[in-house]
């Protein structure tokens with residue numbers, strides 16, 4: 050396969066101040082320079098660029114390029130990991146800004162990547178967008194055991210729980226975790242959302258979840274809809 054090319058976000062100039070450039074950040078994420086990524090995202094914040102544009106125009110182009118190369122086995126785990134680290138350096142700066150833009154608590158959402166799965170970029174972005182929509186999100190990170198999801202949902206009296214999975218081998222744990230909620234007698238106290246590249250609307254039915262989000266925008270819309278729907282009360 051030929052080496053993928055970087056896709057430049059259309060119209061980015063109109064979403065940045067005059068004279069701004071993103072190419073150094075695109076390169077930094079691509080090469081995994083998390084120190085420069087951190088500096089440049091801070092400069093973009095100081096220049097009053099909307100955090101959502103920093104994410105889409107500044108961070109994604111370099112990340113997506115490396116993701117395509119990883120899928121095509123042109124680069125391997127070490128290169129992909131350093132790119133993910135640079136991406137996460139930028140996300141860490143954007144997250145509090147988007148959370149601060151939220152108007153009111155919309156509900157409590159417990160999010161995590163299922164057992165055996167270390168992928169967390171997608172669920173971190175969903176977390177950031179949920180926080181921006183006013184949800185209080187408790188993010189349990191990656192490789193989360195079903196018991197940990199249940200324990201946290203009880204502690205936090207969660208309204209919604211979200212399971213991310215990126216591997217065709219780990220989507221199975223979305224189903225297992227839902228079954229564990231059922232066995233513990235808490236299934237009807239939470240709305241359960243699933244997501245991650247290998248998941249599909251058909252899998253929602255099969256694994257017993259309440260909804261599926263293709264991306265962070267769908268995840269937020271679904272969460273805002275489901276949080277208003279009736280469910281059993283926590284004791």
Ligand code: B12
Nearest residue numbers: 120167168169170171211213216217244245262264265268
């Ligand atoms: C980055 C990456 C890694 C990084 C992860 C770093 C990190 N901190 O996350 C590293 C290098 C560690 C890695 C490791 C591995 N990876 Co990997 N990885 C990827 C890669 C390139 C990008 C994933 C990503 O971050 N996408 C970007 C985000 C924004 O998208 P997303 O996760 O889909 O999330 C969006 C939606 O799905 C949705 N969403 C996500 N979660 C949720 C949750 C809810 C509740 C909702 C509603 C919505 C939602 O919203 C998100 C935002 O829009 C993909 C290939 C690709 N191009 O996607 C392979 C890929 C997922 N990896 C793959 C593989 C095979 C592996 C390894 C097994 C490789 C190996 N030989 O060891 C290991 C597994 C490690 C483990 N146990 O988890 C395969 C999986 C194939 C399969 N079908 O099973 C893929 C598809 C690559 C490929 N084509 O071969 N990987």
